[in-house]
Amino acid sequence: xxxxxxxxxxxxxxxxxxxxxxxxxxxxxxxxxxxxxxxxxxxxxxxxxxxxxxxxxxxxxxxxxxxxxxxxxxxxxxxxxxxxxxxxxxxxxxxxxxxxxxxxxxxxxxxxxxxxxxxxxxxxxxxxxxxxxxxxxxxxxxxxxxxxxxxxxxxxxxxxxxxxxxxxxxxxxxxxxxxxxxxxxxxxxxxxxxxxxxxxxxxxxxxxxxxxxxxxxxxxxxxxxxxxxxxxxxxxxxxxxxxxxxxxxxxxxxxxxxxxxx
Amino acid sequence: xxxxxxxxxxxxxxxxxxxxxxxxxxxxxxxxxxxxxxxxxxxxxxxxxxxxxxxxxxxxxxxxxxxxxxxxxxxxxxxxxxxxxxxxxxxxxxxxxxxxxxxxxxxxxxxxxxxxxxxxxxxxxxxxxxxxxxxxxxxxxxxxxxxxxxxxxxxxxxxxxxxxxxxxxxxxxxxxxxxxxxxxxxxxxxxxxxxxxxxxxxxxxxxxxxxxxxxxxxxxxxxx
Amino acid sequence: xxxxxxxxxxxxxxxxxxxxxxxxxxxxxxxxxxxxxxxxxxxxxxxxxxxxxxxxxxxxxxxxxxxxxxxxxxxxxxxxxxxxxxxxxxxxxxxxxxxxxxxxxxxxxxxxxxxxxxxxxxxxxxxxxxxxxxxxxxxxxxxxxxxxxxxxxxxxxxxxxxxxxxx
Numbered sequence: 001x002x003x004x005x006x007x008x009x010x011x012x013x014x015x016x017x018x019x020x021x022x023x024x025x026x027x028x029x030x031x032x033x034x035x036x037x038x039x040x041x042x043x044x045x046x047x048x049x050x051x052x053x054x055x056x057x058x059x060x061x062x063x064x065x066x067x068x069x070x071x072x073x074x075x076x077x078x079x080x081x082x083x084x085x086x087x088x089x090x091x092x093x094x095x096x097x098x099x100x101x102x103x104x105x106x107x108x109x110x111x112x113x114x115x116x117x118x119x120x121x122x123x124x125x126x127x128x129x130x131x132x133x134x135x136x137x138x139x140x141x142x143x144x145x146x147x148x149x150x151x152x153x154x155x156x157x158x159x160x161x162x163x164x165x166x167x168x169x170x171x172x173x174x175x176x177x178x179x180x181x182x183x184x185x186x187x188x189x190x191x192x193x194x195x196x197x198x199x200x201x202x203x204x205x206x207x208x209x210x211x212x213x214x215x216x217x218x219x220x221x222x223x224x225x226x227x228x229x230x231x232x233x234x235x236x237x238x239x240x241x242x243x244x245x246x247x248x249x250x251x252x253x254x255x256x257x258x259x260x261x262x
Numbered sequence: 263x264x265x266x267x268x269x270x271x272x273x274x275x276x277x278x279x280x281x282x283x284x285x286x287x288x289x290x291x292x293x294x295x296x297x298x299x300x301x302x303x304x305x306x307x308x309x310x311x312x313x314x315x316x317x318x319x320x321x322x323x324x325x326x327x328x329x330x331x332x333x334x335x336x337x338x339x340x341x342x343x344x345x346x347x348x349x350x351x352x353x354x355x356x357x358x359x360x361x362x363x364x365x366x367x368x369x370x371x372x373x374x375x376x377x378x379x380x381x382x383x384x385x386x387x388x389x390x391x392x393x394x395x396x397x398x399x400x401x402x403x404x405x406x407x408x409x410x411x412x413x414x415x416x417x418x419x420x421x422x423x424x425x426x427x428x429x430x431x432x433x434x435x436x437x438x439x440x441x442x443x444x445x446x447x448x449x450x451x452x453x454x455x456x457x458x459x460x461x462x463x464x465x466x467x468x469x470x471x472x473x474x475x476x477x478x479x480x481x482x483x484x485x486x
Numbered sequence: 487x488x489x490x491x492x493x494x495x496x497x498x499x500x501x502x503x504x505x506x507x508x509x510x511x512x513x514x515x516x517x518x519x520x521x522x523x524x525x526x527x528x529x530x531x532x533x534x535x536x537x538x539x540x541x542x543x544x545x546x547x548x549x550x551x552x553x554x555x556x557x558x559x560x561x562x563x564x565x566x567x568x569x570x571x572x573x574x575x576x577x578x579x580x581x582x583x584x585x586x587x588x589x590x591x592x593x594x595x596x597x598x599x600x601x602x603x604x605x606x607x608x609x610x611x612x613x614x615x616x617x618x619x620x621x622x623x624x625x626x627x628x629x630x631x632x633x634x635x636x637x638x639x640x641x642x643x644x645x646x647x648x649x650x651x652x653x
Contacts, residue, residue, distance in 0.1 A: 031484055033291030040498040045296050047505045049305050050312050056513050057313075057362065061354030068343060072415035073278075074446070080428040081416030086364045086399070086407050094424075108424045120392040122375070123385035130377030132486050143375055170412045225319040316513055323517040327560070337561035345560070347523045355516070370513040 069170030079169055082161060089153035092160075094147065173214070180206060180216065186254020194243030197249070199234070206258070212236065216258045226252035283478070292485035304482075306370035311470070313363045320356040321459065326410070330455035332448045335410035360402055361373040367398055379483040394469045397462050404458040411452060417448050418454070534636050534643040539572060541579065541637050548573040548595045548605075549615070551581070553644055570633050570644055571595055571605070573616070580616045581644055583631040593630065605630065618650050 038043055083091050090112060094100050099107025118125065126139045133140040180187060189207070190198055201212035208214035212235070220228070226248055234236035241248055272278055291297045291446065293304040327342035327349075329335055342349040374380055380388035407418040426436035433443075441449025492500075537553040548571040557566040569592075570581040579614040582605070584592045591609035598606035598613070604621065605614040618630035634645030 018277050029292040031292065034297065035288040035290050036294065038283070038287050038289050040495065040502045042294060044498055044502045044505065046305065046308055047502065047509065047616055049295070049302070050309065051505050051509055051512075053309055053312070057316075057355075058351075058359065058512060060358050061351055064354070064358070065350045066343070066354045066357030068336075068339060068409055069411035069413050072332075072410045072412055074415065076412070078411055079414060081420050083417045083421065084402055086402065091420075092317035104427050105429060109429070116392070116396065120406075122390055123380045123382070123388050126381070129381070131381060131483075133376050133378070136378065138403065140376070143372075147372075150383065230359075247436045319513060319517060323521055326521055334561060341561040342520075346520055347526070348520040349523075351516040352520045355513075 049073045067170075067174070076169075080162075080166065082166060085154070088157040089150045092153040092157035095157075118142075180258065186251050186252055186257075189243060189247050190254070191250045194241060194247055196242070197240040215255055216253065218258065220256055222249075222253040222256040225255045287478070290482065290485075293482055303369075303373045306366050306373055310363060310370050312367040313359050313366060313471070314466075316355060317359045317363060320352050320359065323352055324356055325459065330408065330452050332410060332451055334373070335408065339409045341409075356405075360405060363398060364402060367395060369401060371395065377483065377486060384476070384480055384483065387473060387480065390469055390472050390476065394466065394473060397466050397469060401458060401462050401466070404454045404462065407451065407454045408458060415446065418450070422446065422450075534634070534638075534645045536638065537570075537642045537644060539642040540640055542640060544572055544574050544579055544642070546574055548582075550584075550595075551642065551644075553610050573641065576618075579635045579637075579642065580617075581633040581635050581642075583633065583647055583649075585631065586612050586626060587620065587628045587630060588612045588625040 087204070088106075091110065094104070094107045097103070101112065122139070126136060128136060130136050133217065165228075182191075189195055191204065202208055202215050203212075206215040218225070228236065229241050229248060229252060230238065241251070243251070293301050295301045295305065324342070327338055327346065329338045339353070343353050344350075374388065374391065407414045422436055422440050424474060425439060426432040428435055437443050439450070439453065440446055441453050496595055502652050533555075535555040537551050539549070551570050551572045551647040552567055554565055554567040554572070557564055569584050571584055571593075572579060572581045574580075582647075584594075586593050586609065588607065588610055589609050591612075593605040593607045593612070594628045596602055596606065597608070601613055601621075603616060604647065605616075605618070607613070607626070610625045612626040613624045614626065615621060615628055618632060620626040620629055628652040631647045632650045633647055636643040636645060
């Protein structure tokens with residue numbers, strides 16, 4: 001087979017004056033040791049590394065389904081956002097005094113800009129012929145310092161973040177479709193004068209809000225509901241209900257009846 | 263049969279040197295993990311490219327179900343993740359791949375930095391590499407918004423505010439990214455989608471091509 | 487080159503193809519399965535849909551019956567309105583789909599004056615007999631689809647579409 005040989009083009013402009021084709025393999029004879037052909041010798045090794053890597057990667061995707069929080073709700077004012085992990089150090093940086101507020105432009109633009117600019121211009125800042133890290137202390141030290149800073153900032157942002165709360169605020173809320181009997185005595189109490197402070201947080205549709213959970217689809221018994229109304233729970237203060245004990249009983253039973261159908 | 267087709271094309275286009283150049287070039291010993299185990303640090307670039315390929319493929323498949331629209335974006339992501347067979351895997355590949363690509367690229371950058379491989383004559387390739395780094399971060403940032411869930415919306419709000427704090431042109435950048443001076447909503451989502459699947463990948467392809475062509479031209483840097 | 491011995495280079499090429507195939511399969515298999523999922527999803531059994539047509543009012547003359555049902559299209563659920571041509575044939579009720587088997591236009595009853603008492607498709611002049619059987623020599627290649635029919639409280643119920651098995 002004489003593939004690619006003996007071809008003649010009229011006025012061939014690809015042949016260089018020194019008769020060396022640009023796409024001829026480069027010779028590594030200047031380097032000591034054994035060289036080997038890219039195909040198939042070296043590529044096989046690379047692909048074996050790739051295959052092992054792929055297995056680990058697929059195991060990761062199977063073991064950890066990618067997270068999905070509830071649909072975006074721009075009205076939720078209590079949400080504390082967090083960027084993807086590789087931006088965490090920038091996020092943390094903006095929390096410090098001289099990188100936020102009036103100095104915001106320092107933390108948000110100037111420092112990252114300087115860092116990326118310096119990185120990009122590295123070949124022109126470090127022009128010496130030395131390549132060993134130990135022989136060019138300044139670039140090495142600067143890089144190690146910035147690495148340490150990035151790791152420290154990321155670490156700080158992780159330990160200072162309330163992961164429990166973040167998980168709760170992002171949860172996908174099941175839309176509970178329960179018909180509320182608006183003529184029930186319990187509902188009249190809820191929407192009446194006695195229940196004013198109930199509606200304030202749990203909403204007139206009993207679907208909850210930013211500060212309080214939905215009442216429909218709860219998993220409590222009537223006694224437990226009465227207990228919560230009297231003594232509060234979590235963020236809910238005690239003694240908010242303004243009605244009588246009988247009314248409280250009716251209301252508790254009504255709320256306890258708002259269960260999701262099995 | 264295949265040989266005949268190959269010969270027919272080769273006779274006309276002389277394609278042999280193109281792949282022979284890639285196939286036959288010699289790989290020196292100091293980057294070969296089979297000879298020196300520590301040479302595995304030279305694999306990071308290749309692995310970055312490997313995940314990039316996976317990202318492109320999984321992204322293409324994800325757009326078969328995904329809709330960039332405030333009403334339906336979240337629903338379609340929820341649907342493809344929970345109702346479609348292997349949806350969890352394909353979205354998982356794209357999600358974790360996004361993180362892994364950053365990790366691998368970072369390690370690759372550190373390898374090139376600490377072996378001093380960016381020095382003459384490879385300055386241009388280093389600059390192209392840093393640009394690829396920026397494009398990848400941009401892909402990560404724009405992709406974060408697309409599922410249109412809580413963290414997507416609020417993280418993007420913060421990100422756009424940061425972009426708006428650029429002196430003089432900040433407001434312009436903000437409007438350009440968000441599509442509106444005040445709302446982070448429907449137009450932001452479509453813009454981020456366009457940036458994520460068309461503009462940045464186009465830039466990425468061009469930069470990657472330049473990166474690889476330069477590697478072939480200049481060869482790998484010698485041992486320390 | 488001898489015929490039986492595998493050279494080192496060939497062996498490496500085979501291994502390379504194997505490892506490459508493994509990686510390609512690992513990456514592409516989930517994605518391809520993901521892409522062809524709609525073709526493999528089992529359709530939920532079609533429920534009967536209530537129409538506003540009283541069974542007692544159905545005569546030998548085909549009438550148009552509109553009915554609507556909730557259509558779940560992946561993440562998008564919508565109210566879809568459909569139509570059927572309904573008439574009585576002996577004791578049984580026949581409900582035919584108005585979708586022409588030629589290219590999917592909508593057929594009408596008795597709208598072509600030259601061919602009375604036939605279903606007529608205005609797009610390309612396709613015609614069907616009252617039973618839904620396509621008239622030979624007109625564009626359609628098969629009979630109109632029929633709906634499963636049922637009755638509840640005197641009202642007509644329509645089920646899923648079935649292929650008409652007219653000879």
